[in-house]
Amino acid sequence: MTSCDTDDLSSDLTVYAARLVRLVRREHAPSAGTRVLSILDELGPLGITALAQADRCSQPTMTGQVRQLVEVGWVTKTANPADARGTLVALTDAGRAELRRIRRLSAALVSERLARRTDLSTDDLATAVAVLQAVLDPTEGHS
Missing domain, CATH: 1.20.5 (Single alpha-helices involved in coiled-coils or other helix-helix interfaces)
Structure with a gap:
């Protein structure tokens, strides 16, 4: 190639x-909260500033999103052991469950569209997933 x-x-x-x-x-x-849940799932607990940077939004916007997610029980805010002035935002079990629910809905949508494509195989789908995983994991494949 x-x-x-x-x-x-x-x-x-x-x-x-x-x-x-x-x-x-x-x-x-x-909702925007779904993106926050996904970021926390990918990166682990983060402070508000780091979370805002990861989501490419302002700190006040992220503060509001986190407040809403705390209210519904999908994240917690705890004192940051590395910075007494800051907090860490982390997923709760309920937040993980909501993220799984959303991902199941997304998977169902893609599965339904794939079912209409008789020219595509499970191997084709596995290859597509493998390529995206490799692109997103820069450490794989390096010796």
Whole structure:
């Protein structure tokens, strides 16, 4: 494969991955809180500032989102042992359950669309997943 092929396919991968995310969002209309739950699931407990940076929003916006998530019991705020002035936001079991519920809805949407595509196999899907995992895990494949 040439560098041009790789560049074109990499661009296509980015475009179609983003379109898939937008499709899922349109169908389920997840809240901004869903993104926060996903970030905490991926990165672990974070302070408000780090969480806002990860979500690319302002600190006041993130403070409001976290407040709402605390109210519904999906996250907790505890004192940050590394910074007495700050707090750490962490997922609760209820937050993890909500994230699993949302992910099941997303999976059902994709599964339903895949079921209509008789030209695609489970192996094709496994390859797509493996490629996305490899792109997202920069440490894999390095010796």
